[in-house]
Amino acid sequence: MNKASDGVDIAARFEHAMSVVKDAGRVAMDYYRRVDDLVVEYKDNPLDVVSIADKDVEAVIRKLIAGKFPDDGFLGEEMGIDRGKNDCLWVIDPIDGTACFVNKMPTWVISVALMVGDEAVIGLIYEPNGDEFFAACTGQGATVNGKPIQASQVDNVNAGVMGVGMSHRVGSVALVPFMTDLLDREGMFIRNGSCALMMAYAAAGRLIGYFEPHINPWDCMAGIVLMREAGGWCNGFLQALDVLEKGAPILVAGPHVAAVLSEMTGVK
Structure with a gap:
């Protein structure tokens, strides 16, 4: 781990962020169940959309993390960048796959990562519809719902x-x-x-x-x-x-x- 991470309690942030993402998942699912009522806005093209769900879920994540780690910074798709008072930067996509979300397809997730300096040290991706929680922290391996996972070991691009x-x-x-x-x-x-x-x-x-x-x-x-x-x-x-x-x-x-x-x- 690089020197920028010295003195940063990554383990505490990892544990807290997993709880935060699960809470955000419940908020997102509440919106998803009543998606027909959402106001949808369009960005640069008709397939690039944002809803009130995206904005509220990001706000929830920022609020819950800042409540415990007030000096940390944030970079989110909907709310931009807010540099904190230390080397920690939370990188947030509140709903990755918004076009799927608003069209009632289940392939959307909440994605949260932590950078310390120039290194990405925590990665959390939660897929609420299937209740699959992918989590990784530097030096600790990667899991889905607590079970270790491994990248594909195939040796040919036609094998997967x-x-x-x-x-x-x-x-x-x-x-x-x-x-x-x-x-x-x-x-x-x-x-x-x-x-x-x-x-x-x-x-x-x-x-x-x-x-x-x-x-x-x-x-x-x-x-x-x-x-x-x-x-x-x-x-x-x-x-x-x-x-x-x-x-x-x-x-x-x-x-x-x-x-x-x-x-x-x-x-x-």
Whole structure:
């Protein structure tokens, strides 16, 4: 762990954050059960949506964490960045997969990560519909509902399913060559509408990896910790220039297909 984490009680934050995310999950599910009544707003394109549920869930997470760790900072999809008085920065996506959420599809999650300095040290992804809680903390491995998980051990891209995502912030040329190459190698893919959920699935070995040509940090930060602690590989997302403000490509993979997927995507 880097020097920036010296003196930070990561274990206490890990334990508290797991409770907070579960509480946030109950709030989100209450909204999901009455989704027809929600006011939905649109961002830059018709598929990029936000609801009152997103805003309220993020507010709940911030309030509950700040109540115990008032000096910590926050970066959230809906409420932006609020630098704290120490090196801790909580990175929050209150509902990753909002388009699925508002269209009554269950593939959405709550994603919370903690950065200490420039290192991601806690990753929590909770999928309330299936009641699956993926959790990881630096040096402690990764779990789902308390049971250890491991990244896929397959050694060929046609031996499992690849997760993919796409954003209209980049053109189709950023994804189509990879998809063509994957299919030509007799591989298969899935897109379920939530980057964080697919990264959790990759950490659990259900997918061989996940690729998205451009992604924001709140979508993938928890998944990075999960994948690392599950024995998988991640590209240098955290080393990208101004990554907290601008985002970057993300690629995670099982250890034995990481090299070929890096070559196929051009992501290092």
